[in-house]
Amino acid sequence: MKNQNINTLEDYKYGFTTDIESIRAPKGLSENSIKFISKMKKEPQWMLDWRLKAFNRLKNLKEPNWQKPKYPKINYQDLYYYSAPKSASEKPKSLDEVDPKLIETYKKLGIPLNEQKRLSGVAVDAVFDSVSVATTYKEELTKKGIIFCSISEAIRNHPDLVKKYLGSVIPLTDHYFATLNSAVFTDGSFVYIPPKVRCPMELSTYFRINASETGQFERTLIIADKGSYVSYLEGCTAPMRDENQLHAANVELVALDDAEIKYSTVQNWYPGDKDGVGGIYNFVTKRGACRGKNSKISWTQVETGSAITWKYPSCILQGDNSVGEFYSIAITNNHQKADTGTKMIHLGKNTKSKIISKGISAGQADNTYRGLVDIGKNASNSRNFTQCDSLLMGNKCGAHTVPYIKNKNSSSTVEHEATTSKINDEQLFYCNQRGMNQEEAVSLIVNGFCKEVLQQLPMEFAVEAQKLVGISLEGSVG
Template sequence: MERKVEMEEQNKLLNDVTQADYKYGFVTDIETDIIEKGLNEDIIRLISKKKGEPEFMLNFRLAAFKKWEKMEMPDWAYLKIPPIDLQSISYYAAPKKQPKYESLDEVDPELLDTFNKLGIPVEEQKHLAGVAVDVVMDSVSVKTTFKETLAEKGIIFCSFSEAVKEHPELVKKYLGKAVPVSDNYFAALNSAVFSDGSFCYIPKGVRCPMELSTYFRINAANTGQFERTLIVADDDSYVSYLEGCTAPMRDENQLHAAVVEIITMDRAEVKYSTVQNWYPGNKEGVGGIYNFVTKRGVCRGVSSKISWTQVETGSAITWKYPSCILLGDNSVGEFNSVALTNNFQQADTGSKMIHIGKNTKSTIISKGISAGRSDNSYRGLVKVMPGAKNSRNFSQCDSLLLNDTCGAHTFPYIDVRNKSSIVEHEATTSKIGEDQIFYCNQRGIDTETAIGMIVNGYAKEVLNKLPMEFAVEAQKLLQLSLEGSVG
């Protein structure tokens, strides 16, 4: 009996430790221009008109909308998704004041204050060596820095709207090539209504001299966020792209359905890193972001490489499978993920690696961490086509449970259609060791710090793949997401 009581106490302690309040819950009061709620063809025409888009974009949106109308929301994920009323969402919000900023002094002080609260002071970012920031506030880019430095190398890094206006030929050529409009329900929705996002083009033979990063932030209440990112790396080029986000605390749920497309040509490499920290809802599971994301890269050229690295700690619901289509011979795809769920969060995340070219290689490293009453699933597909001779995949899916009330699930799908390829899959599930925590305690380290340390150690293999400054942020985030009040 005593043993049982002790166990309950231990669980209670772990629960206390893992129940921290969301630290980035605040709302920025900036005037926004919001169109009426609802979704129909007229709304899509209005969005396109408000953005002053060329006809090909309107046609793209309308084609997507027509497909979407015939689609149903997917229900195959291990998620309980409350009904989402897409007609009660406003599909466009833009800050009213849109001056062109020459210096940070001209930027709305409230916005700067927001960044300060986030611990990402924009004024310091200027000095941060090698980081260009394209800040997306709601849907329209407010500030772009380092653009000129990049322009000297012929690199295009701008908001998606700007790209549509200034580089329509590139957008037209590559948009929807990795994620077709009819790919899935949420991708079709995004294609129809997307507001803004980022566009990046690295010309032939250019190594982007700095990490490119964008901070996303949902702000206006009741506004769905539909970001669109397109990255094209031409022959022999390289870029490392960082995406990180936090969102203010809200009670009503907010839908987020982003699409990211990457295309790499011969011998090009794109590294895409994400730290995702949308508002996860409160301890009782009220509120939080619904995050339905489609991320896909196509290694179109020979010996090209795309790697996805993600640290997912936020959102009430995460539905996300960054994938690689390995079309070019000898191309390489990588997926490295840490997904942490706490309280009532649900995550169904993983990757798809589709081997089409010869000698293609892919690696999947997935580290799930579950706490509270959350559910954390890995779902992955490795598909090797008949022509993908001598291809290789290695997948490793680990789950770490912090208590007895959370869940970890693994759904690996493997489909190999030739005999010369090798596919390996390893999986482990473990519970955080009370002995490990006690060992730390005995050295003077409190339980909260100990759990942060153990979790970071567990996720290290993936954190190591992140660029330095991001890795530090991610480590803090993992600790924060599990932090609480230990007496």
């Protein structure tokens, strides 16, 4: 009995909650709650109008239902659309003023907010629930003219940039969850890299869902101006909960001429317990536009958490010679379901895209790769290469591949290949023979299987991700 308890505690390393009093918006989705959010954020009128436009649009939209993982109906009137830690109303000027409990939480999460920050060289815009509490390394970034702040701050301080780019990649009128986000988004990050600036460090935000029943609606906007470069990290952990929590974030990337954006995600939200109770619904819209010539957007994701993951980080390759990349590892265990992939939309000439997707399913999980490669009529000399590999562990899980490939241009080449297999018994035997136990061996082999994607991650993430791969598959073999 005692052992069991310990086991459940260990199952989800980051399953803890912090008791911080929260300010909440009135329950339910209504014009009032949107006005409340806007007021709490001290937003200008145009922003509120924008939100309300999205809300009106939302009334005519239906939730999509074509995806593989089905979920129980979400009662949007039963959610709180805004909650902020109390201490946010008087923003702390230095770390000493930050709520010690928050600091403690970050320590548990391993966020390098204090001394570690210098060693790791990471500037963290830590989002605890929905409000950015502390932003580090601001000075150094400001010197280079880089704007890295919360989206609410950006709305107040850089309205021109926000007005120009917000909703330009994911329009208000997109699909249900994207429009919902446009109406009720609470916070998120804003990054602007001025022309010809190479961002000196990896920018990173830790999201964390805290207050119960609060769906998180993050909004991220990253703009890389001509000839600039930025690498952005997003990592997620969430406390243990029994109720399903909705997360519908929107991430927009804009790369102008010769700019490059690298966006990496490690997602480790609460996946529900062994019987599929609880867990996060992760319905995220991520889209990047390579607007300029020779621009590049690269998505890397390691998806190990969430009860349902449903996201397709996409690239719209508008500029000539632009490049889109997508590297993904999706691991599902127990009752987790993932339906993820990418869209590569080739519009400009000589555009190139590369998709590497690795799906691993164990237990009773379902893992789907769904992707679109669309080569337009004018996208001469474009190229796409897609590789999706799936690994199955046990005969109760499923692995699916659903690629859509459209080619309208005769000078372009599209290649797609996919395989599905299980872990090779001989490899396992080889590892066992050399003294590794079954789990270590599986972890090693799976890490090898994912290597192509893990290599794409920045150093800070690579180590964590490798560990995650091992942890996620614990108990799935043997």
